[in-house]
Amino acid sequence: xxxxxxxxxPFARAAAIGWMPVANCPMPVAPRDHSKRQDELIILNVxxxxxxxxxxxxxxxxxxxxxxxxxxxxxxxxxxxxxFDRDPEAFRSVLNFYRTxxxxxxxxxxxxAYDEELSFFGIIPEIIGDCCYEExxxxxxxxxxxxxxxxxxxxxxxxxxxTFRETIWRAFENPHTSTMALVFYYVTGFFxxxxxxxxxxxxxxxxxxxxxxxxxxxxxxxxxxxxxxxCVMIFTVEYLLRLFAAPSRYLFMRSVMSIIDxxxxxxxxxxxxxxxxxxxxxxxxxxxxxxxxxxFKFSRHSQGLRILGYTLKSCxxxxxxxxxxxxMAIIIFATVxxxxxxxxxxxxxxxxxxxxxxxxxTMTTLGYGDMVPKTIAGKIFGSICSLSGVLVxxxxxxxxxxNFSRIYHQNQRADKRRAQKVQKARLARIRIAKKGSSNxxxxxxRNGLLNELLDLTASEEEQQHLNKxxxxxxxxxxxxLHCLEKTTGHDFVDEQLxxxxxxEGALQPYRSRTPxxxxxxxxxxxxxSRRTKRSVPLPIANAPASHxxxxxxxxxxxxxxxxxxxxxxxxxxxxxxxxxxxxxxxxMQTNEVDRRNCKQQKVTTAIISIQTANTGSPAEDGGHGLxxxxxxxxxxxxxxxxKVSAL
Amino acid sequence: xxCCLVKWIIASTAPQGPDDISESELEMATVRHQPEGLDQxxxxxxxxxxxxxxxxxxxxxxxxxxxxxxxxxxxxxSQFFPQGDATTYAHFLFNAFDTDRSGSIRFEDFVIGLSVLxxxxxxxxxxxxxxxxxxxxxxxxxxxxxxxxxxxxxDMMGRYTTPSVKDDAPFEHVEKFFQKMDKNRxxxxxxxxxxxxxxxxxxxxxxxxxxxNVI
Numbered sequence: 001x002x003x004x005x006x007x008x009x010p011f012a013r014a015a016a017i018g019w020m021p022v023a024n025c026p027m028p029v030a031p032r033d034h035s036k037r038q039d040e041l042i043i044l045n046v047x048x049x050x051x052x053x054x055x056x057x058x059x060x061x062x063x064x065x066x067x068x069x070x071x072x073x074x075x076x077x078x079x080x081x082x083x084f085d086r087d088p089e090a091f092r093s094v095l096n097f098y099r100t101x102x103x104x105x106x107x108x109x110x111x112x113a114y115d116e117e118l119s120f121f122g123i124i125p126e127i128i129g130d131c132c133y134e135e136x137x138x139x140x141x142x143x144x145x146x147x148x149x150x151x152x153x154x155x156x157x158x159x160x161x162x163t164f165r166e167t168i169w170r171a172f173e174n175p176h177t178s179t180m181a182l183v184f185y186y187v188t189g190f191f192x193x194x195x196x197x198x199x200x201x202x203x204x205x206x207x208x209x210x211x212x213x214x215x216x217x218x219x220x221x222x223x224x225x226x227x228x229x230x231c232v233m234i235f236t237v238e239y240l241l242r243l244f245a246a247p248s249r250y251l252f253m254r255s256v257m258s259i260i261d262x263x264x265x266x267x268x269x270x271x272x273x274x275x276x277x278x279x280x281x282x283x284x285x286x287x288x289x290x291x292x293x294x295x296f297k298f299s300r301h302s303q304g305l306r307i308l309g310y311t312l313k314s315c316x317x318x319x320x321x322x323x324x325x326x327x328m329a330i331i332i333f334a335t336v337x338x339x340x341x342x343x344x345x346x347x348x349x350x351x352x353x354x355x356x357x358x359x360x361x362t363m364t365t366l367g368y369g370d371m372v373p374k375t376i377a378g379k380i381f382g383s384i385c386s387l388s389g390v391l392v393x394x395x396x397x398x399x400x401x402x403n404f405s406r407i408y409h410q411n412q413r414a415d416k417r418r419a420q421k422v423q424k425a426r427l428a429r430i431r432i433a434k435k436g437s438s439n440x441x442x443x444x445x446r447n448g449l450l451n452e453l454l455d456l457t458a459s460e461e462e463q464q465h466l467n468k469x470x471x472x473x474x475x476x477x478x479x480x481l482h483c484l485e486k487t488t489g490h491d492f493v494d495e496q497l498x499x500x501x502x503x504e505g506a507l508q509p510y511r512s513r514t515p516x517x518x519x520x521x522x523x524x525x526x527x528x529s530r531r532t533k534r535s536v537p538l539p540i541a542n543a544p545a546s547h548x549x550x551x552x553x554x555x556x557x558x559x560x561x562x563x564x565x566x567x568x569x570x571x572x573x574x575x576x577x578x579x580x581x582x583x584x585x586x587x588m589q590t591n592e593v594d595r596r597n598c599k600q601q602k603v604t605t606a607i608i609s610i611q612t613a614n615t616g617s618p619a620e621d622g623g624h625g626l627x628x629x630x631x632x633x634x635x636x637x638x639x640x641x642x643k644v645s646a647l
Numbered sequence: 648x649x650c651c652l653v654k655w656i657i658a659s660t661a662p663q664g665p666d667d668i669s670e671s672e673l674e675m676a677t678v679r680h681q682p683e684g685l686d687q688x689x690x691x692x693x694x695x696x697x698x699x700x701x702x703x704x705x706x707x708x709x710x711x712x713x714x715x716x717x718x719x720x721x722x723x724x725s726q727f728f729p730q731g732d733a734t735t736y737a738h739f740l741f742n743a744f745d746t747d748r749s750g751s752i753r754f755e756d757f758v759i760g761l762s763v764l765x766x767x768x769x770x771x772x773x774x775x776x777x778x779x780x781x782x783x784x785x786x787x788x789x790x791x792x793x794x795x796x797x798x799x800x801x802d803m804m805g806r807y808t809t810p811s812v813k814d815d816a817p818f819e820h821v822e823k824f825f826q827k828m829d830k831n832r833x834x835x836x837x838x839x840x841x842x843x844x845x846x847x848x849x850x851x852x853x854x855x856x857x858x859x860n861v862i
Contacts (some may be wrong), residue, residue, distance in 0.1 A: 008709060010702075012727045012759070013858050014764035015740050017772055018779045019855045020801060021845055022793075022824055070681045073703040085704075120711040122679055480727060483857075488820070489800055490808040492730055498807040576836040 009476060018485050023487040031475040045081055048089040051095055058098055064122035065100065090117040090555040095125060111139040168245035174358050195231035196295050198224060232268040235261065235294075247560045257300060264294040307411055311404040318403075322396040326363070329392055334359045334386040340378040347374065358382075363389025441478050442494055485545055680713035682754035691755070692762035699758065706754055712749040717741050731805030739796060743779040768774040770842065771853050777841050795820045 020027070054559065061067040061544050075082045084091070090109060094117060096102040105114065105128050118125055120326055128136050134552035162170065171181035202217030217224050239261045267287040299305040312319065334355035341349040347356050348371045358371040362385050373382045493501075663788070682688065688699055710719060717738065725751035744752050744760045763775050782792045797817035804812060828836045828844045845851045 008705065008723050009727070010765075011761060012653075012724060012768055014761050016723075017764050017855065017858060018740070018743070018776050020778050020857075021773070021780075021841070022797065022800070023850070023854065024793055024820075024823065026850045027857055030860070031858050032860070065681075068681060069684050072685050073700050073707070074698070116711065120707070122681075254743075340810055347663065477727065484728070484800070484803060488812070488816075490801075490810060490812055490816075492804065493807050493809040495807050498809070502811075520808070 011479075013476060013480050016480055019483060019487040024489060025486045026185060027486055028482045029481060031479055046084045046088045046091045049091075050081070051091065053095060053098065060098060061123075066094075066121060068122075070122075070622055078170075086117060086120065087113065094118070094121050094123065097127075102129040103127050103132075104129055105136040107135060110142050111136070113142075138496060143411070152330045165245050166247075168241060169247060172242055172245060182239075185301070188234060189298070191234045192294055192297045192301075194227065195235075196292070198227045198231075199291050199294075209490050216578075224266075225233075227462075228268060231294075232265050235265045248386055257297075260296045263290050264297060267291055303411065304408075307408055308404070311400065311407055314404045314407070315400045318396045322393070325392050329363060329385075329388060330356055330359045333363070333388075336381050337378060337385070340375055340381050341373055344374045344378070349378075359385060362386045364393065365390060417644065442492060443482050444474075445492075446477050447483075560624065671839050680751075680753050682713065688706065688755065688758055692758050693766035694762060702758060702761070703754060706757060714753055716751045716755070720752065728803045728805075730807060731803040733803045735799035735802055736796075739779060739782065739799060742782070745774070765858060769846075769852065773842055773845050774838070777838050787837055788841070789835050790821060790825060793824060793836075794818060797824075799823050 058066045067069055068377040071082055074082045074084055089106075090113065092112075093104050093106055103125075104121065115125065125136065171178055171184070175181045175185035194383060205213040206219060207214060239258070242258070242261075243252060251381060252258055267290050270287060299309065334352050337358060338352045338355045340351050341347045341355075350359065355371075358373075360366075361368050361371075362382060364520050367386075373379050481492065650666045654810045682703065685699055686698060688694075689696060692699070694702070706715075707713065709715075709723060711853075715723075721737040724740065725733040729732070741752065742748075744756050744758075746756055760775070763771050767775070777788070780788045780793060780796050782795060794817060797820050801812055801817050805814075825836065827835075827848075828840055828842050830843070
């Protein structure tokens with residue numbers, strides 16, 4: 001249980017009074033608080049560090065904790081000081097706020113911890129001074145992104161009862177959710193690659209007939225056509241499936257990826273429809289260019305591509321600036337070069353637009369050399385052009401690069417967090433911690449009842465052995481859970497045992513036999529029968545692992561109240577499986593008990609039969625030897641195995 | 648224009664940016680609440696000064712803003728019942744504590760409620776319980792209200808119980824409750840019937856004293 005929540009335990013216990021009028025059984029006794037009323041005041045100040053300041057300093061801001069009467073709640077009369085159980089490092093900046101009027105954010109502080117401190121002391125973060133505000137905002141944003149990523153991870157689990165359509169859509173969006181989706185993902189990726197490859201290879205010349213070279217496409221028309229058909233088939237099927245599964249078809253059709261899909265497969269269908277008309281086939285050839293858009297389909301498969309695209313989008317303003325300044329420079333220099341070269345003969349700079357080509361090639365430092373200035377003025381301006389080109393292009397590029405780098409690293413971090421191992425280990429730890437609290441209660445129940453037994457047998461060593469010191473808090477929490485059990489008339493039980501009990505069909509005949517008796521006592525059959533059981537002077541060890549025994553109790557009581565009771569031993573297998581235990585009548589056959597044993601048992605359940613002469617009989621035990629005593633009470637040291645027997 | 652084209656092409660393939668966070672930053676105003684003074688609370692409740700101090704420290708630690716909203720309350724209460732689902736019962740509890748229906752529990756509500764539960768007379772405690780069961784606070788407990796309460800209590804047990812909680816277990820429990828409490832068989836339990844029946848039942852009377860020493 002979290003330490004902070006421990007403060008609410010008194011509240012939870014008090015609220016349990018709400019169960020009392022509806023409970024049908026008496027409540028268990030509350031654990032007594034033996035230690036005298038502890039003053040929770042620990043004489044420390046802000047965790048031990050004493051700060052001193054004038055009262056008027058604090059009164060400057062009356063709407064905060066320190067400036068108002070709220071701090072009286074933290075007053076420690078003995079030491080005549082105010083005690084706050086908070087971080088002294090963070091408290092420094094809080095107190096400095098009162099002193100100087102400026103709130104600073106210490107860079108070394110974790111943003112969440114700092115926010116909590118501010119919230120505790122009643123200071124709003126908006127008043128952080130300008131000097132530290134940017135840093136604070138940046139850190140806050142990063143934290144929020146991290147939380148968002150965590151939220152998205154939680155959404156990854158599959159909600160139950162998804163329609164077929166939703167399943168397909170989910171499979172398309174997250175291919176790693178199911179094997180089928182993954183297979184489909186890779187198949188489409190493969191076919192995209194094949195398609196692009198065929199488009200490329202189609203144009204390669206292979207072999208020549210008569211005069212000119214023939215491209216492979218013309219030579220093996222049928223083969224390429226089949227390949228193209230296959231690819232388009234796959235793409236069409238994929239597109240139609242996506243269209244079918246999309247939650248909002250209109251939105252899907254408007255999205256860029258779907259447009260790319262359509263553009264990629266359209267030329268094929270148009271080609272099918274079109275005849276070999278000379279005029280139209282020219283346009284048809286142009287349409288084939290659009291087949292190259294299939295390569296954009298890869299962006300679904302490649303995260304890097306998406307990041308690149310996202311970077312470009314986020315750097316749109318820088319790109320725009322780059323383009324604009326380049327255009328300006330090109331126009332200027334083209335004009336200058338044109339007029340500089342106008343004089344020379346046979347010049348290639350025939351017009352200003354013609355000079356654009358030279359300017360671009362020079363500014364990007366390509367320098368093809370197909371257009372070269374011949375006049376001196378032209379050469380001078382040409383060199384100025386190339387120098388300025390380098391500058392103009394070099395300036396916005398680092399901004400774009402840093403943006404890309406930031407987004408890329410962000411994605412890397414997100415991927416790392418999503419890495420299976422980390423998540424699984426973390427979730428496992430959380431689950432264990434959560435289980436720990438409930439298991440602690442169940443463990444305590446077993447121990448508690450064993451303790452009851454031992455009290456009677458007065459076996460000193462074992463009493464001490466079992467007497468685990470439990471904190472008062474734990475015992476109060478367990479008392480609370482016990483009250484809940486009594487209110488509803490059901491007991492908490494271990495998860496594994498519950499499933500085991502569910503699997504056992506052996507309970508059915510018991511259930512059918514006991515409805516009469518249980519209906520007599522109503523819902524309180526279990527606990528109240530236990531109550532009446534107490535009147536019989538035999539303490540019964542009640543291993544909580546079975547739900548057979550309450551029924552068995554009600555079954556046996558009316559029939560044979562005078563009989564002693566057998567108790568079977570609750571033994572765990574080496575694989576840590578709990579066998580069902582049952583308290584069965586002497587009349588019950590042992591084979592009925594055996595039926596309930598788990599199939600992989602390595603240790604048999606032992607039954608101690610008890611004669612009225614109160615001499616213990618040796619128990620048959622496969623695994624462990626039991627000492628032969630009058631009061632055969634045995635406990636073992638290993639936590640796996642618990643043996644319980646009744647007197 | 649080229650940048651517009653680039654934007655358009657890349658639009659939906661890119662993941663959502665961090666631009667969405669900026670809106671939430673505008674809602675940074677924190678809601679805070681300060682409780683009444685220690686002296687006033689001492690007069691209103693039956694706690695001593697020291698007890699109030701320790702209660703407040705715990706309260707403030709969990710809820711630095713001084714207000715417990717329903718979600719936080721449910722979360723805190725659920726931590727005590729790891730095996731089941733305590734949120735519905737926590738909802739009813741929340742309404743029982745939040746007497747002025749403000750949607751959040753202040754320290755005063757908290758402490759006044761606790762004072763009744765821990766230091767009040769048996770009648771006051773019974774009245775508090777009656778108030779808890781009476782969801783719409785009309786002075787009558789109907790079967791539906793009781794069934795809702797009972798279901799929420801059974802929900803706290805969770806799945807792994809022995810014997811297994813059957814689906815009609817809360818219903819049967821409610822039936823028994825009404826058989827006991829509803830003297831004039833009019834289908835509702837009034838406060839007088841409730842008090843009368845509880846006072847006659849030793850179990851209930853003794854269990855009411857159970858949590859005297861909690862603080």
